[in-house]
Amino acid sequence: MTAVSKETQQAHDGFADFLHSLAEGSATQQDWRRHAISHNADAALETARMELIKVSQTDSRMPTDSAKVRDAASEIIRRLDIRTGS
DSSP: OOOOOHHHHHHHHHHHHHHHHHHHTOOOHHHHHHHHHSOOSSHHHHHHHHHHHHHHTTOSSOGGGOHHHHHHHHHHHHHHTOOOOO
């Protein structure tokens, strides 16, 4: 198993928590801005981030209020088996 830096693990855990809060409908616009702008070193999470941005652009609502974005976050969680960092 490859050792992961503390910073990388914190970023991964933060993005995982964001995905869960987004899927549950409790993410804020501040959460969206922080995580949608920040690139991920983990290729799977970076792909997930770009996927969320793409889905959000097809909906006129704010991303955190969009059922499409919540559904996409839920699908990403299932597909990548992402667990919260807590």
